[in-house]
Amino acid sequence: MCSICGLDCCKECSRREECGGCQKVDGHPFGGTCIAAECIKRGGQEEFLKLKDTLISEFHALGIEGLEVKELHLLNGFFVNLEYPLANGQSVKLLEDKKIYLGNQIERPGSDRCYGIVADESYLLVCEYGCNGTDPEIIIYKSAILCDAFGMNSGK
Template structure:
């Protein structure tokens, strides 16, 4: 199955049976929201391209050392929704498992850690974590200024 945006998400997804497919669910795989499908619905492929470019610029403008990206991928929330420890001893997840986000990962030079970036129409999250998402730390979590 192809998605609304033309990416073959189903070929890469181990959970495609519970998803329902992008086209069949009208851009609501897993019953959630897909940022790419939302862009396509609002303004077609040009809107999708602009949203990606704007978000790349927004991430690169954060001024975080060693964080620079050239592209974004579509990432399932259940894959990137890490649990972050808070100062009060509690932990929190900031994403929705059922949504599909724009995101990417960048290795931090000279470190065993990576930056992970995830965003939807409203929020941008940048975190740092070690191998397999262990020891995650929130670097930046903010409401987006240039919403889609």
């Protein structure tokens, strides 16, 4: 096992050779941070599971139709950091390629589009996109309320 969180996500990562694995870099893959490693180093597996449950509750509290979150997975920022078009014609990326986030892809009922959800210690992001991340749209990007409860940096 080469991960701090015990999920052995490093084994599944296509960029493991480039990173070296979670334990080797003390939870700072690619020079960034891993939400799971940081949480587990701070309070153990129990705190990590509590964090996931809290984030799932926060996503449900958004009240987005068809968004039913059952699980959050560790996701590489470079994989989920989509470029969103803005009304002024510019585009923006909201995430960091070097971080590991918690998130999931959830199919929208009756649609060929999916919700993409991503969270870290500071923010919740819900977006919608087509096949392979095409035509992404930001649904909600907001501060997470869990920061104080878990002693995390709220990004303020």
